[in-house]
Amino acid sequence: MTTLAPFQIHRVLSVAEASERLEELGDEAVIYSGGTELLLLMKLGFASYEHLVDIKPIEPLARLEVRDGQLVIGGTVSHRTVERSEAVARGWPDLVEMERRVANVRVRGTGSLGGNLAFADPHSDPATFLLAAGASVELGRGEQRRSMSIEQFVLGPYETALQAGELLCAIRVPPLGPGAAMAHLRFAFHERPAATVSAWLAVTEGRLRDARLAVGSVGVTPVLVPGVADALAGTDPAAIDGTLLASIGEAAARAAEPVSDSNGGDDYKAALVRILVGRAIVEAAARAVHRSMNAKEVGA
16 A cells, blocks of 8 residues: 655745745745645655645635636635635636536545646646636745746646745636637546647627637647637637638647647547537637627626
């Protein structure tokens, strides 16, 4: 039976205290929040730390709130809290839907959305979704804060832009806006996805006015697909045809740069991307049209 090697937990009450402790302990320490993936790696012998700096007691990192129209998710807020939030359901229903697909209830109840991003597992739903949503992260060390996009934050498999002594303090998700919607699709053999696609589309006066498309879990990092907004701009959502979807799907498969692993070869993953892209765009477009019509009725 595999067991964890001994380690010491250091509970801290502020970002400044966490940064100080991390810098003091050096490479023998790691941030501990939900620990769902960290403790598994340690148990399997893939990682070893003598000190875990527990940031769960830091009150500001546990906040989930709407501020200046943006959804602000503290770094230790669990997936389950996001999933069950009425405020999120009202303003970001597609985020709730994505969170319900993450792993299982036990993991969602313990693991945090911020921890998921900071761990940077290449086979993950949230990074792909948040990339398409235009989200950003707030990083902190001591009293200093800096912000960056998801694209800038996730650098590679299990690699992020976090510097020594720095914490992921919050995730900021912009408002969807009237007539905008998202669709997140995944293909998974078990709980970890082999391919993820998120589409964000906005409709005005019955025409697509803007779009973002992200692909993840097939390459080393989630990526935004270039040229999607131009390809769809001005299109009647009901007139999106197979030729246009195939073209965007092909561009997405190239941009994702699939790599072969235990989930399949690069050609197989590219085929998955093409299929999921078409379905995600159609689904997001239908939702955007529906919300655009509802916004008109409310404003009438």
